[in-house]
Amino acid sequence: MKLSIQKTYKLSSNYYIPTVALGTYDLPSSETTEIVENALDVGYRHFDTAVLYDNEEEVAQGISNWLIRHPETKRDEIFYTTKLWNSQFGYQNAKRAIRECVDKVQDLKYIDLLLMHSPIGGPQIREETWRAMQEAVDEGIVKSIGVSNFGIKHLKELFQWDGLKYRPVVNQIEISPWLMRQELADFCKMEGLVVEAYAPLTHGYKINHPDLIKISNELNNTKNTGQILIRWSLQHGYVPLPKTKTIGRLESNLDVYDFELTEDQMKFLDHPEAYEPTDWECTNAP
Template sequence: MSYKLLKLNSGNTIPSIGLGCYDIPLNQTVKVVYEACKVGYRHFDTAVLYGNEQEVINGISQFLSENPSVPRSEFFYTTKIWNSQQGAKQTQNAIEKMLSQIDQGNLQYIDLLLLHSPLPGKTKRLESYGVMQEYVEKGKIKNIGVSNYGQHHIEELLNWNKLKIKPSVNQIEISPWCMRQEIAQWCLKNDIQVEAYAPLTHGYKLEKQEPEFKKIMEKYNKSPAQILIKWSRQKGYIPLPKTKTLSRLQENIDIDDFELTKDEIEVIDQPDVHDPTDWECLDAP
């Protein structure tokens, strides 16, 4: 699999598909991540909330140790500051712990650190972002951004008089049944990449496809997951499909041998449906 790399507003690049590591059983995480590295994944998304940061680091580190010809720079490791860790001192403590986890592996730095949500409120989220900026300046974090942010949250940040580093990413739930077109297109127009989490709807929609969707699957001989991941990519997003099933790791990134037509994308689109499978906080104050 040859990864397409997308340019972030920081000047760095990000692989165009990542492995979402939410809810992978802790005793399987190292193996899943390691096997993902073997089949070609180079982008891994975890969070403090997921409780498996060290296991994700260890899986990547194991692969790097066994493959010294593969440079660390090929990999992209993302984690997130949880709500209870927002606020200046709390975020500093959280980042120091994250860096100690990195030191136990051989990743050396964090590629992307996100604020997991805007829910702690304006004061705390701006304090946290300020601390994140400081660690970018120290070279320990390469890129920073946000998750589950609505347009007004990002505008608040862009208008902040202490902003030094524009958020490079907004990670939000996106699928054909939760399209979030307005915020997604606004982010892209403002040079903020959109990461699409739960692009496979946590599996809820995979077995219940309409006949027209099934025709598209049959035409390209692809699974519903592959069609959904391709849909997300062609929309200009960075999908983060999650699987704990080793046999599906390869399948989920084998999407470069077909292109959906404009008409097929319109068939898959469900603009009149809003059915998120996860939390809803883009409208939070």
């Protein structure tokens, strides 16, 4: 079968982002390093963490350990994302926080993608934080910058800010068939942002939904419901961030490039009228 989904997308910053990432929220910190190494073994090259997750050092350690054992793989083949938390917003706070984020992952030498974790704080705080993030790009310690949980209003304000030097390359938001956010996703794509979909497996709430089981049956049960959700996200052009700590699911969540959902199956899964977030909602913050 012809593979219809690329393994990487080109960001507006001219770097390449792998199209499936391992989300690391809520992974036990004592297990995180090993989980990351296992993920690299089965083919993951993109890892998503945050200051809030309290596991940046463990994620970076896993990457560093693995690279030492696999010198044929270069650092620039692995994509590391972290996010500033709301309490670190504002110019001085963000400058200090970015330095802390970089210091935590010294062996990686730089951060591939740094995000604002939310729009909370208001326009001035967002602009001050963005200024600090832009300076980190100029310093070479961060390659690309982006946002998370931003609504259209927040993005428009940032685009209109006269201090804007580097546009956000991604907006990471919760997206699933039951939380499609089509207007926001379309706006991001139109403006050249890659849409990253967190909680693509709905934190397990919909994993046994009859619609998913029906499609799994149509595929002769060669793909499980989690793989169908990840594939749905990919076929919409998003970068899904599935999370798991078991090796079997690490492998299956990445085994999503060798099949295709039909147009009818995609439409069957789409629920544009639904609004069922499983995580926090702040795309409508002031």
